[in-house]
Amino acid sequence: MSDGDHANERPAPESRRKGTSQPSPEIRKTDDPAPFLTRIFRSLTRHRSADAQGADRGAGRVAALCHALLSERGEVSGARLATDVLSAYRALDAPAVDAFFDFLVLEFSPDPAAIERAADAYHAIPSQANLIRLQAAVEPPRQELFRRFNMAEGGISLLVEMRRQLLPTLGAHPQRAGIDIDLLHLFRSWFNRGFLVLRQIDWRTSALVLERLIHYESVHQIQGWDDLHRRLEGDRRCYAFFHPALPDEPLIFIEVALTRGMTAKVQPLLDLKSPVIDPATTDCAIFYSITNCQMGLRGVSFGNFLIKQVAEDLGRAFPRLKTFATLSPVPGFRDWLIRASQSSAPALSPKLMMLLETFERGAPIEERLFGPELRAEITRLCAYYLLHAKRGRAPLDPVARFHLANGARLQRINWMGDTSQTGMTRSLGLTANYLYRLADVEHNHEAYAQEHHIVASHQLERLARHAQHVG
Amino acid sequence: MSDGDHANERPAPESRRKGTSQPSPEIRKTDDPAPFLTRIFRSLTRHRSADAQGADRGAGRVAALCHALLSERGEVSGARLATDVLSAYRALDAPAVDAFFDFLVLEFSPDPAAIERAADAYHAIPSQANLIRLQAAVEPPRQELFRRFNMAEGGISLLVEMRRQLLPTLGAHPQRAGIDIDLLHLFRSWFNRGFLVLRQIDWRTSALVLERLIHYESVHQIQGWDDLHRRLEGDRRCYAFFHPALPDEPLIFIEVALTRGMTAKVQPLLDLKSPVIDPATTDCAIFYSITNCQMGLRGVSFGNFLIKQVAEDLGRAFPRLKTFATLSPVPGFRDWLIRASQSSAPALSPKLMMLLETFERGAPIEERLFGPELRAEITRLCAYYLLHAKRGRAPLDPVARFHLANGARLQRINWMGDTSQTGMTRSLGLTANYLYRLADVEHNHEAYAQEHHIVASHQLERLARHAQHVG
């Protein structure tokens, strides 16, 4: 971490005394200096402005409390100490939070020297005992620290918030990847499917939760309470996963419309004045929006479970439902089209190329601009895009990636399915239906997972073929 | 794992195909053979009886399902596969469970070669990325496997049960320590204090839970429903920790008597016919029994939190309560006395030595045998035992170890405090009161944790001093 003459620079040295997270300076001297930590450390401690020093001090105080929480005292007074840590952390401003992340790297990472020793011992004798020692040596003290956060009321939600704050800083601070991994590891364990509770959301749900749906919904923004109310009427369903320790905080939610026939268009669904259909007369459940609420839980996947469980539950409640499908955006289509227009395959008609250019120059995208030929061409190209445009071996379109990996089948694309400005801008108004046939989901998923094989309807496949020939 | 000519010996090769947990044979050949696994493996595969082979087959089928659960398919069909694993596991008989533990070692342990490579890379460049790789390499696939168990209804309780079955086998199978550590690691994360729910248990509690209290209580066995009912009357309190995923399963519970003055004797508390006192007239809360219910959660500590939270809650509900203390057994006293009688310090009176001998030969231990002198001597010796008899630097008596580490103060010992046969046999009828003064608990705990300093009343200290001199 440092050579001898920087001994005094160590932050919060008194809290380090008891800590187990750091090599003692002697070890670091005789062993190898940990170059990457040293570099961070130097960058932290020199040339800092007064503001930065203030941030350091605030962050340092939180770090000191964290050391106490990890110490012996933490075992007996954990709840109180954890409460102190939480309050202190919450009082930090953005620069101090940033400084605190550096403390988490510097003072709560595994000890490189201890890792070396454990690795050497395991190398010599790869016994179970030596493996256990090596596992212990590589586990960052942060993990136990984070677990102890949870002894205080609100610990878990603070950790989710902390990761939300951390994620945008990872690009500029690659050394913080370890914090991220520790939090993600913890969240995967804590937000394990087995602990999640599926709750139906309706007009009897608390305003506190409903308000959060309004806030979080990002696919088709909710325009206030009246809009929300329409989405919770008798021909709609909404479900969310909750964690028992966060009873007011939806983790992910899905909005479903019960319809007659597979819906192609978004706008009628979102129309506040649309008539409420008797659900007993419907045959189709349309998943028209699915929203991950917690940025801080990125990488913990819920959507997959949610769709399938909701489909199963609805199927039981309404045996007449025959079709379970999404009504999804095609968010990457127009961008891809523009790039395609600059390459050669598939070829675009001159008319379409010209039109795209006018859009690029800012002309409004309106339905009336597309005659029958353009409509046919664009539809074919969209089929081609969904089936053949790739990022690596996977589909380029992120929504396609999600549903196909879940075992859905690409069933249909819909002309002018979303005429909102976003819909027109991103995908020239096209939407897609992904079909969830519960009996096929596993098989589809495996075909996709092993071969990146996309299961699509014949119609889609034919359209995509024509795109190549005609284009 | 093996040299070339044993390639065919690999058990359950079909389940290995998809698995990601194991090095491929080529790697193992070119790298170093994993000697300890090989040894296990050989012991497993030779000289097996027909029964043992049947057990292997059953266990192998569960292991194959486990591989599926860990595979790609597990991601999409996890809940179903986990349900299959659970049913299959539950159908195993004891030898098959034992065989399955071997599979867990053989097929779901980290890959030694991968560890070596990751350790080498980290040795060369101790970067964050290499650290993360090393952490991944040492994490057993079992951990993810166990997390996926939890996707099925009942997963968590099966895992607790599995560890209960595993623990007694660790002595004979040290290579299984890794399984134990993985489960313990998981349980410490899942049964984190922040997720536990404290519930008061009373006569309005479900019979399902109450029946389990009757079953689990081990300090002072509950003699059926009437006994339990008396323990839940108005002058008693009972609290338990629960996990939200196991709502009917108490993890630990504590029984409290609200009394006037600090109770010395167990039998009146347990008397079904004892009059029920108005709790408003009491000044003392006596913790007379604390029971860990789940053998499979050994090592996940709850008791510490429970006592303190219950003391705080009761203090708020009954501001007149001044004293929070246990009425505890002294389980190791007589055994220690016998050993002491064979050594020199502290010296025992000839009368006591003679009496102990008759007990050893089977004479019943009765109060009438102890005259005033013996009573005084034994009491002093018990004080000496609690304060000075050690295992390492900690008290020899396990109950003392628990409460003193929690920050309690050894307040009093009580002659004929427990005249049940168990009480007489284990401690010549003595009981101890450990005092929980919330204001001192943290300080006491630290003194104990750092110096193994025992905080005791003056009376106890004086008694202990006299034991040495007079003995």
Next chain:
Amino acid sequence: MSDGDHANERPAPESRRKGTSQPSPEIRKTDDPAPFLTRIFRSLTRHRSADAQGADRGAGRVAALCHALLSERGEVSGARLATDVLSAYRALDAPAVDAFFDFLVLEFSPDPAAIERAADAYHAIPSQANLIRLQAAVEPPRQELFRRFNMAEGGISLLVEMRRQLLPTLGAHPQRAGIDIDLLHLFRSWFNRGFLVLRQIDWRTSALVLERLIHYESVHQIQGWDDLHRRLEGDRRCYAFFHPALPDEPLIFIEVALTRGMTAKVQPLLDLKSPVIDPATTDCAIFYSITNCQMGLRGVSFGNFLIKQVAEDLGRAFPRLKTFATLSPVPGFRDWLIRASQSSAPALSPKLMMLLETFERGAPIEERLFGPELRAEITRLCAYYLLHAKRGRAPLDPVARFHLANGARLQRINWMGDTSQTGMTRSLGLTANYLYRLADVEHNHEAYAQEHHIVASHQLERLARHAQHVG
């Protein structure tokens, strides 16, 4: 109301000022002493022992509190006053409760003079307004008093208890019938079906409620917790009605066994060691016990609703269930047989008459005493008894009356269906199955209600016919 010289006779005159309670009847007719009230009053006030005077004093204090509760003050301080009334009432011993009932008659009955006046006014002009005045005049102040009891915690359960105490005294005190009618009127309103909550009782139910089932069950007594537990296993169901204001107090409960085929015998059902059947394999729901818990609610009928709702709920939960039937005692059979043996129709065989005589003399009733002929004869006679023995136009057997009035069909009688001592003694071991076919219940009920027509199986009718011819 009276002329001057009787003024002093009025009891509790100060409370009468506002009250409308009672003049004596004589006063009204001849304006001379009212015999029945006077008698009560004199019996209350003269020649009373010291004990009785103490009871009067206690009851008088409660009555005075009742007047306060009914007064202006009661409107603003009702909850407190009602609480005082409740405590004071609860402190009364049996003689004081009895005296209090007299106060309820004397001081909280309608005012006869006011009734006369209102009746006269209505007679003169039968207008709506005069009708309303007459309705007000005949309503006893007790009704409002009882409603105000309910402002205190526990008011409703005290009223139920009060009626339980009142009922046995009605025979000796016919003037108390009005109290009974007022309470019944109130209870019919409060315990209206629309307010009752049907709850399934199982092993997750609170011990407080379960303990009461054990206490109340009177058809087939529950022999402690193990017996209860067996009755709540997977092949059994238990349901009870509760009132929201009495959440721990079952009003009525029914025990159901899910069986394969219509059960004939009680003892296997009650056998603690009987194997638990998978409910998915059953086709029959047997109602084997239905218990009204609250003596004080006699006359408020619940059973009728309970059976039908439980049958409907079970039918939805287990579509395979085809038969819903009771397994019922035939409680009046033997008594009737004895009386029949002394009359001429239907004629009993000499052998049976002799046997009945030995039973009357105390000989134990055992299965081995009945040969095939006796068995056939007794079975026929039982069919005859159920179909033709009457009380008025209704069946003599009270259980038959209940189920037939509910719309059930008398389906089968079972030889040695209940070999318990009670079963043998009351009905020579016979049991009956009443069948609840939901589709026929209303029709059966109407046939019964209008014509006392009993719907029975052909087999039962044939048996009953043979009883007459052969007997």
Next chain:
Amino acid sequence: MSDGDHANERPAPESRRKGTSQPSPEIRKTDDPAPFLTRIFRSLTRHRSADAQGADRGAGRVAALCHALLSERGEVSGARLATDVLSAYRALDAPAVDAFFDFLVLEFSPDPAAIERAADAYHAIPSQANLIRLQAAVEPPRQELFRRFNMAEGGISLLVEMRRQLLPTLGAHPQRAGIDIDLLHLFRSWFNRGFLVLRQIDWRTSALVLERLIHYESVHQIQGWDDLHRRLEGDRRCYAFFHPALPDEPLIFIEVALTRGMTAKVQPLLDLKSPVIDPATTDCAIFYSITNCQMGLRGVSFGNFLIKQVAEDLGRAFPRLKTFATLSPVPGFRDWLIRASQSSAPALSPKLMMLLETFERGAPIEERLFGPELRAEITRLCAYYLLHAKRGRAPLDPVARFHLANGARLQRINWMGDTSQTGMTRSLGLTANYLYRLADVEHNHEAYAQEHHIVASHQLERLARHAQHVG
């Protein structure tokens, strides 16, 4: 519906066969014809338009179902029949509802001849038995009918709705008073304080209930969800009474602001942007709005209980609260002032009289129009109004009547306490604080109830005195 000869006049004769509600025609002929019923009936049956005949037919169908519900069949198939009645009633349009009320009068009133007979019998022998018969004779069959409504889901809320529809028709149809009394009688029994549940309303309450608060609040209208949210922040409390059978339907609710000092002004309380105060720093609970939600429950008083229980609950939760007071409108002040200006006592200043005139002619009422002298005069007059203006012996102001009858003390009047248009128009901007001192409430109430004595602060009394002298 019929011509003059009476045989055919019986409405719904088939349903009458079983009914007990009506005298048979013979009786009515030979006895006295019930003149008032006949008159109603004739008015109903002649000169009816086609529309009216349609309404009669619809209402007649409901009435026929009601007869069935009251019959034997109702006892066994009550739930189904009640459900049919409810649906049929809900399908009625306004004229048909009106016609149905006439059926309730004609066919479900007590039988006059039966009343006469019972009254005669009671006159002859005023025994308990005859009293009971008379009570039965005067009870309208409607009462039992309404009780049976409650066997269906939603019965109770339909009855509340029915009374809401009935009330406005009573003026024109005095013969319907009996229906009203029956419903009120039922509701007083069913909505008895002992059955009501006090629930705190906050942002965790269901949107369904919150939406109803927005709808019902009439004192200070709630301007949408943001306004409601502000009223549920940390320095506010809201409580409502609910009935267990109507869990989503608030019966009455009260809004409370926790403040520092007794608030005088409405507008700051209603300001959405007002800062949220830490409730721990407040000393005063201001009841600033109390709303009866159910028009159909008019006459069943809840407010009295609600204020007192909320004051008690808040006092326990926040021991620092010293003052419990309302911030109330003075709704009748300006109207009274105008009338006062036309009489002689108290005399108004010419300036004030002129100003009132300009307001009457439509000039806007604005604060700047009132100089210090007018302010002083108006304040005095308002004190005079509240203390001395009467309706009978009670205060003329309805809000004063309510709070003073509840035992509150008139504490203060506030200049420009409500500057909303309503506030200015009704009371020239004045508001009043009524103080609820729990210790005095009962005493104040009794003084008011017995003598109409108004408890007011000295300041108010002085102001009122000056009004008379100076005026």
